[in-house]
Amino acid sequence: MPKAPIAVYKVGYEGLMVDGLMDRLLRAGVGRLIDVRCNPVARRYGFHKSTLERVSADLGIEYVHMPDLGVPSDRRQNLGDSKSYAKLFDWYASELGKSKQTAVAQAIALVKSKPSALMCMEADPACCHRTRLAEHIATLTNLPVVELTGDEAHPVSTH
Numbered sequence: 001m002p003k004a005p006i007a008v009y010k011v012g013y014e015g016l017m018v019d020g021l022m023d024r025l026l027r028a029g030v031g032r033l034i035d036v037r038c039n040p041v042a043r044r045y046g047f048h049k050s051t052l053e054r055v056s057a058d059l060g061i062e063y064v065h066m067p068d069l070g071v072p073s074d075r076r077q078n079l080g081d082s083k084s085y086a087k088l089f090d091w092y093a094s095e096l097g098k099s100k101q102t103a104v105a106q107a108i109a110l111v112k113s114k115p116s117a118l119m120c121m122e123a124d125p126a127c128c129h130r131t132r133l134a135e136h137i138a139t140l141t142n143l144p145v146v147e148l149t150g151d152e153a154h155p156v157s158t159h
Helices: 020-028 049-058 082-096 100-112 130-141
Strands: 010-011 032-035 063-064 116-120 145-147
Touching: 010 020, 010 130, 020 049, 020 116, 032 049, 032 100, 049 063, 082 130, 100 116, 100 130, 116 130, 130 145
Parallel strands: 010 116, 010 145, 032 063, 032 116
Antiparallel strands: none
8 A cells, every 4th residue: 555645635535435445545545534513423334433433444534534624514504605604614713713723733733743633524515514624734844735536546636
């Protein structure tokens, strides 16, 4: 398995099966999956916390759940247009520097110690809090941000 350089990796599982997500991580050389969902449950098989922990461990990938870095479900209601997403992401970015500082520091330590990917459901990085989190971590660490796509030979750097 290749080993990725240290960076702020991020990945969304929407549209993937759990084996597709794991394949993406393995091909990229990512050794840790950081689940940044408040509630690590999913309608899609394989994306509940317990299943992700088991499947990850079977493949030698560490799984860490960091619910404090998620967006509470009440904040995700009524997101129908770019204005509502912008408002949500402004709130989230503000919280990263306030109430979420301890969790951000923990995430930074994890990201710097082993190639790690921030994961949530949303496929489109523009509509997801993990992008704001990754950018915040990158600003604090000077690490590049890399969105893991289907073509890990050429990941998309966004920083």
